[in-house]
Amino acid sequence: MLMQISEPGQTPEPHQRKLAVGIDLGTTNSLVATVRNGSAQTLADLDGEHLLPSAVRYGEEARVEVGETAMAGASLDPRNTLMSIKRLMGRSFADVSESAGIKMSPYELLDLGQDMVKIRTRAGDVSPVQVSAEILKSLGRRAEETLGGELTGVVITVPAYFDDAQRQATKDAATIAGLNVLRLLNEPTAAAVAYGLDQNDEVAIAVFDLGGGTFDVSVLQLTKGVFEVLSTGGDSALGGDDFDNALAQWFLAENKLTSLDMFQQRSLLTAARQAKEALSNQNEVELALGEVSSTLTRQQFNELVDPLIDKAIRACKRALRDAKLRTDDIHNVVMVGGSTRVPRVRERVAEWFGREPLVDLDPDKVVALGAALQADQLVGNRSGDEMLLLDVIPLSLGIETMGGLTEKIIHRNTTIPVAMGQEFTTFKDGQTGMAVHVVQGERELVEDCRSLARFELNGIPPMVAGAARIKVTFQVDADGLLRVTAREESTGSESRIEVKPAYGLSDTDIADMLQQSWASAVDDKEARALREQQVEAEALLQAVSAALLQDGEAMLSESEQRELLAKMEALHHERESGTAASIAKHIEIVGKGSEVFAERRMDASINQALAGRRVDEI
Amino acid sequence: MSEFNPRENYFVLLAVPQSYEVSQSDLTRRYRELQRDAHPDRFAGGSERERLRAVQSSSQINEAYETLVSPTRRAAYLLKLAGVDSDMSSTTFKDPEFLMQQMELREELSELQSAKDPEAALDVFYRDLDNAADKQKTAFSKHYDQLQYDDALASYAKLQFLEKLRSEAELKERELLDY
Numbered sequence: 001m002l003m004q005i006s007e008p009g010q011t012p013e014p015h016q017r018k019l020a021v022g023i024d025l026g027t028t029n030s031l032v033a034t035v036r037n038g039s040a041q042t043l044a045d046l047d048g049e050h051l052l053p054s055a056v057r058y059g060e061e062a063r064v065e066v067g068e069t070a071m072a073g074a075s076l077d078p079r080n081t082l083m084s085i086k087r088l089m090g091r092s093f094a095d096v097s098e099s100a101g102i103k104m105s106p107y108e109l110l111d112l113g114q115d116m117v118k119i120r121t122r123a124g125d126v127s128p129v130q131v132s133a134e135i136l137k138s139l140g141r142r143a144e145e146t147l148g149g150e151l152t153g154v155v156i157t158v159p160a161y162f163d164d165a166q167r168q169a170t171k172d173a174a175t176i177a178g179l180n181v182l183r184l185l186n187e188p189t190a191a192a193v194a195y196g197l198d199q200n201d202e203v204a205i206a207v208f209d210l211g212g213g214t215f216d217v218s219v220l221q222l223t224k225g226v227f228e229v230l231s232t233g234g235d236s237a238l239g240g241d242d243f244d245n246a247l248a249q250w251f252l253a254e255n256k257l258t259s260l261d262m263f264q265q266r267s268l269l270t271a272a273r274q275a276k277e278a279l280s281n282q283n284e285v286e287l288a289l290g291e292v293s294s295t296l297t298r299q300q301f302n303e304l305v306d307p308l309i310d311k312a313i314r315a316c317k318r319a320l321r322d323a324k325l326r327t328d329d330i331h332n333v334v335m336v337g338g339s340t341r342v343p344r345v346r347e348r349v350a351e352w353f354g355r356e357p358l359v360d361l362d363p364d365k366v367v368a369l370g371a372a373l374q375a376d377q378l379v380g381n382r383s384g385d386e387m388l389l390l391d392v393i394p395l396s397l398g399i400e401t402m403g404g405l406t407e408k409i410i411h412r413n414t415t416i417p418v419a420m421g422q423e424f425t426t427f428k429d430g431q432t433g434m435a436v437h438v439v440q441g442e443r444e445l446v447e448d449c450r451s452l453a454r455f456e457l458n459g460i461p462p463m464v465a466g467a468a469r470i471k472v473t474f475q476v477d478a479d480g481l482l483r484v485t486a487r488e489e490s491t492g493s494e495s496r497i498e499v500k501p502a503y504g505l506s507d508t509d510i511a512d513m514l515q516q517s518w519a520s521a522v523d524d525k526e527a528r529a530l531r532e533q534q535v536e537a538e539a540l541l542q543a544v545s546a547a548l549l550q551d552g553e554a555m556l557s558e559s560e561q562r563e564l565l566a567k568m569e570a571l572h573h574e575r576e577s578g579t580a581a582s583i584a585k586h587i588e589i590v591g592k593g594s595e596v597f598a599e600r601r602m603d604a605s606i607n608q609a610l611a612g613r614r615v616d617e618i
Numbered sequence: 619m620s621e622f623n624p625r626e627n628y629f630v631l632l633a634v635p636q637s638y639e640v641s642q643s644d645l646t647r648r649y650r651e652l653q654r655d656a657h658p659d660r661f662a663g664g665s666e667r668e669r670l671r672a673v674q675s676s677s678q679i680n681e682a683y684e685t686l687v688s689p690t691r692r693a694a695y696l697l698k699l700a701g702v703d704s705d706m707s708s709t710t711f712k713d714p715e716f717l718m719q720q721m722e723l724r725e726e727l728s729e730l731q732s733a734k735d736p737e738a739a740l741d742v743f744y745r746d747l748d749n750a751a752d753k754q755k756t757a758f759s760k761h762y763d764q765l766q767y768d769d770a771l772a773s774y775a776k777l778q779f780l781e782k783l784r785s786e787a788e789l790k791e792r793e794l795l796d797y
Contacts, residue, residue, distance in 0.1 A: 153662070153663075182662045183659065183662065223650075226650050226653075226654075318792070321788070321791070321792075377659075378659060378662035378663070379662070379663065380663060386654070388650065388653055388654050388657060388659070389659065390653065390657075414680075414684070415680045415683075415684070416680075417658060417673045417676045417677045417680065418677050418680055418681065419673075419674065419677040419678070419681070420681075475673065475674075475677065477658065477673045478657070478658040478659060478673065478676070
């Protein structure tokens with residue numbers, strides 16, 4: 001940093017404010033905000049619109065349109081008008097082809113294996129990162145034109161449950177857009193910052209973020225400008241779109257309609273959304289599709305959406321449990337996301353938490369406002385009352401160990417940045433290489449977690465099994481991005497990588513994995529027991545085989561050898577196809593069966609050690 | 619699990635006396651003060667090197683805090699500082715009273731499902747666990763202060779046992795209350 005030195009007697013220029021903005025890069029809409037005259041405000045485009053639809057159209061003659069203009073082309077040019085692209089960030093084709101929203105989309109998605117999916121447009125094959133970059137570029141330009149200068153840096157918000165790949169993709173998009181990213185900030189944390197809620201006493205708050213397609217809940221502890229996230233959770237397949245669907249389903253059943261074409265489906269969903277919005281202010285509404293129409297009361301609507309709100313409440317329960325708090329401990333509930341405008345949602349939240357939620361700030365803008373406040377501080381415009389945002393990692397990180405088990409190294413809800421190391425050792429004598437497989441998720445078996453990266457550590461000096469000490473260190477920075485290093489401690493052979501996965505978990509994967517991890521705790525335990533017995537069987541078989549090769553001929557009779565081999569054969573068979581209990585039984589049989597052999601080997605080695613020594617020396 | 623760096627004593631870092639009894643509010647206050655200065659957000663405009671260093675020192679502060687704030691991890695850390703190996707993989711208990719208590723707690727846990735009001739039964743169970751843990755914490759503290767490390771180690775092992783029971787209870791809670 002350069003020091004400013006002023007001439008004696010001259011005062012330096014008044015502190016030059018740097019231009020910094022917060023960007024909410026949303027699934028449906030995006031926003032840019034900045035701090036002006038001491039308060040955060042969102043910036044409008046030339047037409048006075050604050051929300052920029054997150055849509056990009058690749059038009060004729062290499063023209064790229066963003067926002068409202070792009071949306072206008074959606075019906076004429078669906079294949080080249082890209083919307084809801086956030087759902088594809090950091091995702092492979094296999095990840096997203098399952099999700100209903102994408103299935104319905106008219107895009108031509110390219111399957112690039114493990115790599116991030118691309119979309120075929122008239123401008124060529126584009127990556128979701130490039131599409132997001134167009135949206136960011138448009139918002140950056142809006143900010144520079146409004147503020148009259150170049151931006152020093154931006155804070156971009158991401159859902160709290162975004163994994164490494166999704167965060168990296170978001171950061172890459174900003175780089176492509178030519179923006180300097182000061183920080184990736186979790187959306188619920190940004191909302192808490194926007195509300196300020198600065199107090200001297202320590203209080204806990206909950207952020208309830210119900211958007212179009214996802215639900216996110218975070219519990220934070222606030223005190224004197226410190227925002228400490230205690231836990232985060234949610235349901236990444238739950239949002240206002242599901243409310244619309246429930247209404248549409250009701251309408252179909254009510255009127256005994258069965259098959260609708262694509263066009264009718266679209267109009268029905270649009271009518272359902274309008275009906276939902278109307279019910280926020282009136283007690284009943286007419287829902288119509290062509291000639292057919294039905295009256296829907298608010299009471300009926302509430303009954304339709306209650307099961308969906310139940311799911312959100314369950315996620316709140318879990319988040320509180322993880323934070324080790326009860327509803328009485330929650331001082332405030334902050335509402336974020338357009339779907340929190342639904343009165344029934346507010347009612348249920350108020351009822352469950354036992355207090356009225358905060359709705360003072362526009363739930364669509366609150367995230368961008370918080371990001372702006374953070375950006376302002378990070379470029380050094382704010383001094384004195386500095387905030388401190390301490391976030392957590394949403395999903396556990398671990399590595400694969402023997403038998404396809406996961407060894408968790410960083411548990412979910414651990415405060416970031418964080419560095420954790422774990423030591424591993426070799427399994428076989430003379431083993432010189434070791435594959436490190438990094439996974440993310442809550443389940444015990446590797447195959448049930450998301451694979452993030454693989455790398456190999458070579459050049460381990462040959463040693464007996466268990467003698468090498470391999471230390472794997474995970475470092476997660478304040479943006480939630482991971483870097484893994486591994487090193488053989490006794491010789492210092494090092495393999496350093498920065499994990500940049502080509503894809504990550506799909507949103508639904510994350511929710512599913514979290515849910516399944518509870519449901520299948522019992523399964524996992526059995527599976528773990530089985531793997532452990534398999535590993536133990538393998539180790540025993542290797543040890544006995546090695547001993548047989550060395551001393552079998554010399555110390556065992558032929559029939560003894562045959563007998564022991566038969567037992568080993570049986571154990572080998574059980575290891576392949578048996579249960580944990582049956583393998584354990586055969587481990588015992590082989591153990592017993594080799595006792596005599598082990599004793600003779602022991603005697604032999606003692607005899608050898610004693611050979612040539614006089615009794616009184618011992 | 620965590621990296622042990624003998625050059626940096628977590629108690630010194632967090633400015634609390636090296637003892638099992640720690641003031642949570644002192645710990646938390648000092649932790650936040652340290653993070654205010656060390657957090658990478660303080661170096662958003664700094665060089666790559668400065669930012670990397672901030673990530674490292676901020677991580678270490680987090681690790682120190684999480685170690686000292688957890689009663690079980692704090693006990694393990696104190697044993698480590700005293701040069702006592704706290705690896706529990708082969709520990710057996712020779713304390714019949716504790717074994718009896720374990721059996722009772724296990725029985726209580728397995729009966730939760732059939733309780734009339736499982737939520738209330740869970741609350742009782744958690745309270746029993748807390749009481750049992752408090753007893754071991756007091757014992758650990760006393761033994762540790764009197765340099766009776768074998769006894770301190772035994773209390774630590776029991777604390778770990780109780781913690782395992784707690785996580786099993788939490789799993790059960792999720793099943794019972796449909797989280």
